[in-house]
Amino acid sequence: MATTDTTPQRVYRAPCPGCGAPVEFLSAQSTHAVCSFCRSTVVRSGDTLQRLGKMAEVFEDYSPLQLFATGRFGDRPFTLVGRLQYRSSSGAWAEWHAAFDDGGSGILSEDNGSYVLMLPAQLGREAPAASQFRLGASTAISGKTFTVASNDQASLVSAQGELPKLPPLGQAFAVVELRSPDGEVVSVDWGSTPPEVLRGHQVQLEGLQMRGLRAEQAKEDKARQFNCPNCGAPVSVQLETTKSITCGNCQSLIDVSQGIGGELRHAIQDEPVRPLIPLGRVGKLQALTWQVVGFQHRVGMEPGDDEQFGWSEYLLYNAQRGFAFLVDSEEGWSLVRPTTGAPKLSADGRSASYLGKQFSLKYAYQAETTYVAGEFYWPVERGQKTFNKDFASGSLLLSMEQSPREITWSSGNAMAGDVVAQAFNLQGEGRDFQRGDAGPTSGGSKGLGCGCLLLILLGILLFIVLLYLLDDDRRGGGSRYRSGGGSYGGYSSGGGHK
Known part of the structure; x- marks a missing residue:
């Protein structure tokens, strides 16, 4: 031949x-x-x-x-x-x-x-x-x-x-x-x-049949290590694409976007947040093996509302497929990936279409990153702010995130908490993964149990007591509780083809 x-x-x-x-x-x-x-x-x-x-x-x-x-x-x-x-x-x-x-x-x-x-x-x-x-x-x-x-x-x-x-x-x-x-x-x-x-x-590089890459050389290179500019502890970088990383000793967030040979900028993080899924843990979701390489906690606030809500995002890595986000919000878990294309947003911003499907707006809010751990392929910072819009079509999710100079989109699917716990071999902590996501694998009885009926009766009794205590001139209003929350995978990326 x-x-x-x-x-x-x-x-x-x-x-x-x-x-x-x-x-x-x-x-x-x-x-x-x-x-x-x-x-x-x-x-x-x-x-x-x-x-x-x-x-x-x-x-x-x-x-x-x-x-x-x-x-x-x-x-x-x-x-x-x-x-x-x-x-x-x-x-x-x-x-x-x-x-x-x-x-x-x-x-x-x-x-x-x-x-x-x-x-x-x-x-x-x-x-x-x-x-x-x-x-x-x-x-x-x-x-x-x-x-x-x-x-x-x-x-x-x-x-x-x-x-x-x-x-x-x-x-x-x-x-x-x-x-x-x-x-x-x-x-x-x-x-x-x-x-x-x-x-x-x-x-994808494998689709281009690339030869002569230095991936194997990079994996064998043990010298990609430096001392934390805050505490001096050794910090090791595992991914070739890392732009930001946290020190495992003092939790400082370090910018390595100029390469380790460049000037290292860092920010001290005083209140560490413990992720449910440990950094480095490997799991299998949607027939692919993923490793948790990064974690960030974010808070959001809807326009005109003074109540904040929070959610967490796990950055997952697969050597062949790149990166994905596992999002943990009060409404449930979801797995999303950045889209190369830009979904079409309606003129009033209340809906978006992508790959032949129509998505309806669920939430619009300001988002801010409050804590970061692990490695990230973009220079993430504490205090980064974006404006987000979340859309849904059944279990399909779509998220738009806008910064002053860039708009990024991500798409994916909702999933039950027990599926996530099982994927990362954390079934013993399954209760911690339960959210308001009554999915097809979340179990549950078709009827109401005695405990549920008792709670309903107590709720009705409490409501009657409250009505009795309030006079005719009672005030309305009060702050509204936002039970949902969370981006379906919005993030502050390097953006563009960067």
Whole structure:
């Protein structure tokens, strides 16, 4: 059987104008490169290279991707030949330049804990100013409706390898992200003139048949450890994508979004919250094995209401499927995942449609993160605030979370507490997992038992006594108790393809 030859068909090589070392261009689409010896930034001009300056060192982000890893998108083989590292108000992320064997190019980048492969595209019209893309508004591209999911300012932090573009180092430029209901993503960035437009879908690394990843190397690397900047205790990072982590000794929340070699910022957390499911515990939900890698507690408040309600979110990780959220609210448990697409919100905001189903609004509220433990793939912080909307269609759940510059969606299913307890081998603590979620596996009698009847009679008697005690001029009102609560998986992510 014949083997596939992955040797590049065209290679351009020239000496670096800074140090004389050879600089190679494997892709005809690459216009810039960073010399691996002296870090000079060079631009290809005909048959010569011109030196533009010196590029900052890349920070170690521990991605499983690396230069010269190969893959296949459909029937198109490609090689990762360059990396661009960016930073915005939402955190840092990397974009990898994929050079296809047929001469084309694309960008493989992070997307809320997974990946999106994007190819050069056209808007079909001249790109308007970034300020005209209003967060949450709809726009049409080639007759297809997209929602503005993000509008932020980003800047280039560092780069390596060969690149199809190179924005000025450290200078902020606008980046707008659009998402469609069927999961398509369009990115427009003003780091070049005219603005660059990319269009693509979510992908999984195993689906791309990636080879040459450093996942195994990263797992064997025991040196990804540092001392807590607050108490000095050793802190170990387990996941390649971690942007925030807590110290197991003093519970300080540490920002590692710049890599461990970067400046470590931390925030002290004074009142630890004990999660019901211990960090590190492995369980099986919906036929997949998940490990609990993060935990956060959040509180919410409905507009016009002075009562707060709380819920907890467990960040789950599966090596093949990425991340999911197990949400514990007063109404019950649910398992949700970030959506690549943007559900369509009705004009009045009272309903949303996604994948052919209609969802009705249940709650709208302000949310705030109050406690964090474990590792997270975005730079989570205490005090992060968002505006959330929760929708439901039977047991199907849909959540929208909006920050000043980004809208993220998540979707999933409700589940009974005993299913969660069993999944993580915590049946002995099953009572702690019971919520107001009378699901099909929660058991229960068809009729009312004696205890229930007694409670009803006592309730009626108490009601009569209260009526007797109140005079005709009694006041109405009082604060309203919000029994429900909780996002169905809303979170403050790095967002976009970051």
